[in-house]
Amino acid sequence: MSDGAQRVGPAMRPVVQETYGPADLSGNRIFAGGFLNFGYWQAVDLSLPLSEVERIRSQEYLYRHVLDSSGLPRGPRVLEVGCGLGMGCVVTLQRYGSATVTGMDIHPEQLRRARSAHADLLREQPVRLRFVQGAAESMPLEDGKFDAVISVEAAQHFPDLGAFAAETWRVLRPGGRVAVASFFTVDDAPGRPQELARLLDTYASGLDIARPVKVLADAFTETGFTDVRVASIGPHVWPGWDLWLSQWWAPGTWPRNFLHAYEQRILDYYLITAGRPGQNTDAGTATGASGS
Template sequence: MRARPWPPSAAKAKACCAATYGSEVMAVLLGDSYHPGGLALTRRLADRLDLRAGERVLDVASGRGRTALTLAAEYAVDITGMDLSDANVALATDAAQSAGLADRVRFEVGDAERLPVDAGSFDAVVCECAFCTFPDKPTAAAELARVLRPGGRLGITDVTVNPDRLPPELTGLGAWIACIADARPVDEYVALLTDAGLQVTRTERHDTTIAAMIDQIEARLAVVRMTARARAEALGVDFARGPVVLAAARAAVADRVLGYALLTAVKPR
């Protein structure tokens, strides 16, 4: 298996993620929802978790709050968003106030590997397109399990890879698509959650959603080049290599080397 190309320290990896996904460049590249499948897949995840009005939900790596606000508005849950980026938390808090949802949605700065909440605090936890970026995945999985009450449910959507077949163009990517760097096969995610004491109840492949995101990035890259090139390059976007990287990613999806999955699990009573 190839060495995983994360930065040399966990602290640097986390700082990289926080800076990248808290930036305006990522908003331009990825739109309102920073994950494949957008809100349609978020709603599917919520339905698979059977979210009910009044339940307490934790959104880990909540970004700018799109998922949390959607779940609060459409499923009437009480939700806390946790994100490593101060900028994301500030923007998400403003969005909750503007939407009139501040009574049921709150956002806090927090690390997925050391969640600042009590054990057994939540009926459900969601984590979209972020578990793959956590440097210490066993610790993060244990934290997700810890904060669930007995019988609580976990829902994850995330990038999947076959690391032994990943083309070289996708092993040294800039920050704008770095979530590929430490993604795992579905069975490794299942093993991580199982080792944390959770019972995996469902896995679904949604590879077409990542193919659609590749198309979206390709279409928006030209906009970033014109409107925010300096900032994008500071974050690691290489405009010269962009077409090569996107072509490699598209081929990897077609070959089922790169994909996207939905997983649900439950904490035993």
């Protein structure tokens, strides 16, 4: 299929519709800066009081870590699946000065907010940044369009990880790479979904779907990806996230149970990377990336 423009994706699940629409999770103070992720706190001093400055930095650092793991060429064409308000798209543009970035999200309200937040950039550089509506399992995008596909803290919502892997393969060029950061169960032991539903409201409501990380890794392998790697980054996510939450939530309240689930070896945060085999005809890697 040479053009995905007519592809029809699955219907949005009601809990996703509500959380990212009328409820507007992005307006919650715990997601300061609009990135909508738990953060990567490795470079943040957790012994000092945390402010919104450190919180926003942690969320940007998560994107930087994902991008740095993607092995991007110079001037990459990047797709972000589940782009939310598009803050990660802007980080990508800043980090790779000649990049072109497509932000895709299933929720029209999130895309409306993204276009509003980045109206000046969209107007000034329409070739470099765009936002499109689409589902991870059925992307309205051309075959072989991108050098990299990234997804940051969205895959826990995707109903069909196999279909996501297949669509990622389709829209990547040969030699392209995918990098996904999200949280999964550590194994497929019986009862994991029930354990998480008892601990965390987002699993009880069905917003987050309990699956072992092996499901996504196997989906990439079965689709044809090679160099599939799974790395736990939980030590750099959960303690900082829990410390940030402690400003509003007491120990034993459900949001604090993310750290508890990690400590009990039920849940972890992972970075999963893989490559589509083929010739990379771009010259060199992204040695011109700005920042660190």
